[in-house]
Amino acid sequence: MSLKPTFSIVNITAIISILTAAALAVKLYSIKTEKEDLTHNIELDRKLHNNEINEILVRYDAALQQNMQLTKELDELKNKTVQADDSVKSNLNMLKKNISILTKEKYTKGTQLETLNNILRLKQLDFESNKKEIEKLYTKINQLESEILAKSEVKVEKRKLKASNVSAIGARTVSEKVLETKKTKNTEQIKVCFTLEDNMWIERGIKEIFIQIINPKANIVSKNKSSIEIKNQTLFYSAKTSVNYDSGDVDVCVFVDANKQHLIKGNYIVNIFSGAHLIGNTSLLLL
16 A cells, blocks of 8 residues: 555656656757857858958958049149149149048048039139239230320321411412412412411421422322322422421411413312321312
């Protein structure tokens, strides 16, 4: 009777031991499996990290090559701009600073392009500014040239003789008296009178004055065909006179002899010349 309980306890203990061993076996297997999974994951992570490190190294090498290219381009740019003018040198200094910033801070291509575009805009603005300044200078030069030319022309004009009060009449001599006539048939001479105006800008002395009378048929009225070469030009004249241009206005009258065939009815043009310069004129009507 007493052996049955003992057997039951032993059996229970054995069963418990077996179950415990089975549980431990399961646990160990689970731990082994987890260890294998962890080891596998760790290996995958290590390979991933190695790949990432390799990729970083590749990018670093590319960035290094890019920086070396930028440095090379900078050196070439320096060599090309050695003989630039002050304006370009100023822009070059700005370019050096910007490239230095690009090198140190490793700007992106977009940032580099924006910076270079800004530099280009500065150069364009500088060029436009210089262009406007040059245009202003040209305008000022043209203005000064015009003023100088105008003053020169005024001075030249001031230095010209001027004949005023120019008049011309037909004349004939009767008993040593000179009579005025408007009839062609009675005209023997043409009397031309004028006043040389006083001009402080003109040198004093003897002035040679030429009188040119042109008849209605555009012929020069004269006794003899007279002409003179002045400044590569030929001046045909009817008469000439020398005037002592000393001080004040000088009144002058000249009698012009004419061939009868030159005296016809109509309007005559009378011109007064000092050298090659026309200094006065008038007209004459003969009936």
